[in-house]
Amino acid sequence: MAKNKSKSASPAKKAAPPAAAAAAASSAAAPKHEQVDVLIIGAGPTGLGAAKRLQHLKHESYLIIDAFSEAGGLASTDVTPEGFLYDVGGHVIFSHYKYFDDVLNEALPKDDDWFTHQRVSYVRQRNRWIPYPYQNNISALPKEDQVVCLRGMVDAYLASAISQTKPKNFDEWIVRSMGEGIADLFMRPYNFKVWAVPTTKMQCEWLGERVAAPDLKHVLTNVVENKVAGNWGPNATFKFPAHGGTGGIWKAVANTIPQDKFRFNAKVVAVDAEKKIVTLEDGRTFGYNKLLSTMPVDDLTVALGAKHKDLAELAKGLYFSSTHVIGVGIRGARPPRIDDKCWLYFPEDNCPFYRATIFSNYSPYNQPQAEVKLRTLQRADGQSTDTKTAKGGPYWSLMFEVSESGYKPVHGDAAQIIADTIKGAINTDLLHPEDEIVSTYHRKFYHGYPTPSLERDGVLKELLPALNKLGIWSRGRFGSWKYEVGNQDHSFMLGVEAADNILYGSPELSLNYPNVVNTRANNERTLSN
Incomplete structure (x- = not known):
């Protein structure tokens, strides 16, 4: 905390006439009003995407306002007092868009600005590690579980051959695609831990590339030959910044x-x-012609006030879960059992978290360097140890995510949540009882996941056009509420495409056609157009 500093007295000034002095005081007290053509609420990926596009198109009349003190939004990174970095949830960089790639390469152009990783992910179940995706790797399960899963898959395959209707919800999609065995063993319990709502209350239009539908012949072959499937999905290879965590990317973009x-x-x-x-909140006002808002659309409708209470009522039909992010910094070398892993999934109830990330694996600068001396806060099992002597590293870290909703409450304060998480980490072999914990972190995000509920699309079809008629473009992870286009690349391009729509009426592909952008690269925009 900065100390007060004494200052020498300023030379005396001639007193202004009373009327002039009053006018000057009134002017100084009045909040500043600024007027722009395009006002952007939020300096996260979506807001920055819009700003970059307006910059490239030489449209100068815009401002970005943000409640926080720096850019990043839900893609920011926190640093603990001990020097451990934690993203606001599990973020990695992979892309469907050349424009997004170009902007990031402009912001962080050097080879040593990035690390590139092959994803190594597993599901923890039955005290063993099952390669991800689970449904393609049931060959790694105990034999009795393999039988249950294969029977369900065969039943699902036969039923799908004669079905004439689409699945009514996510749960029905799971059963039709994978069978009751995989549904009960993994998909239902895991997705409840993630979304904090039952799978029966979620739609299935959002799935796209998010969930792998297994190939029965391939799965059978792997079971017989005792093999596991290779990497799957758009993030099988991903990038991560060397310095500053994910938030460092968006600070660098903001600096351009x-x-x-x-x-x-x-x-x-x-x-x-x-x-x-x-x-x-401080009384300042901003005038605009067009408003691009990335704040949660339910909050936006409340901010519109009583004149538009119908929109606030409509937005109540959108559902979301909150997310607790917990970080644990540990003294010692990363243990071989997790040294090669990136992020891990946990469907069982022996831990509160649904995902754990070996965050220290992403960059050697995500934790303090070995020469930094830190006190031990506790052993993982809570047993007594020396907590007064500061010692050096090396250090490594784990980052956990816990969801919360009315269906799935989380009990206790931050200290209890951290304690429950550490206990769960011991139960799942991420930590050993004797591990020395030197740092802990907790932060709750009220808006964590926008739920693709059964009601969502009906609400959005009314709400977003109604806002557009008011000159408001609501976009972003919670601005447009579409999880299927809620990754960093999607969110950025939602802003880019909104800017084009605002200026020229251009179509917004990512917002309106998620399956198109998720199944092919969108290379139409470059930095020069």
């Missing part, structure tokens, strides 16, 4: 935008859609 375009510590409390004025 003129800094006078940002207004930080600017929390929005009201939006007057008729007068086109945004009001901040």
Whole structure:
């Protein structure tokens, strides 16, 4: 904390006339009003995507306002007092868009700005590691579970051959695609831990490339030959920044935008859609012609006030879960049992978390260097140890995610959540009882996952066009509420495409055609057009 500093007195100034002094005082007290053509709420990937596009198109009249003190939003990174980095959840970089790639290469152009990893992911079940995706690797299960899964898959295959209807919900899609065996062993319990709602209350239109549908012949071959399937999915290879965590990417992108375009510590409390004025918590106001909002759309509708209470009521039909991110910093070398792993999935109830990331594997700079001396806070099992002597490393870290909703409450304060997480890490062989913990971290994100509920699409079909009629483009992970286009590359391009739509009426492919952008690369935009 900065100390107060004494200052020498300023030379005396001639007193202004009373009327002039009053006018000057009134002017100084009045919050500043700024007017722009395009006002962007939020300096996360979506807001930065819009700003970059406006910059490239030489459209100068725009501002970005954000409630926090720096760019990043839900893709930011926190640093503990001990020097451990933790992203706001599990983020890695993979891309469906050349424009996104070009912007990141402009922001972080050097080879040593990045590490490239082959994803190594497993599911922890029955005290063993099952290669991801689970449904393609049942050959790694105990024989009795293999039999249950194969019977279910055969039943599902035969039933799908005669079915004439589409699945009504995610649960029905799971059973039709994989069978009751995989549904009960993995898909139902794991997805409940992730989404914090039953699979029967989720739609299946969002799936796309998110969930692998198994190939029965391939699975049978692997079971007979005792083999496991190879990597699957768009993030089988991914990039991660060498320094600053995921948040470092977006700070670097923000640095390529003129800094006078940002207004930080600017929390929005009201939006007057008729007068086109945004009001901040501190009283400042911003006028606009077009508004691009990346704040959660349910919060946005509340900020619109009583004139638009119908939109706030409509937005109540959107559902979401909250996310607790827990970090644990450990003294010692990464143990061989997890040294090669990236992130891991946990469907069983012997731990509160659904996913754990070996965050220290992503970059050697995600934790303090070995020469840094830290005190031990506790042993993993809570047994007494020396907590006064500061010692050096090496260090490694784990990052966990725990979901919460009305269906799935999380009990206790931050200390209890951390304690339960550490206990779960011991239960799942991520930590050993004698491990020395030197740092802990917890942060709750009220808006964690936008749930692809059964009601979602009906709400969005009314809500987003209604906002557009008011001159408001609501976009981003929670702005447009579409998880299937909620990765960093998607979120960035939602902003880019919104900017094009605002200026030229261009179609927004990522928002309106998620399956198109998720099944082929979108190379139409470059930095020069």
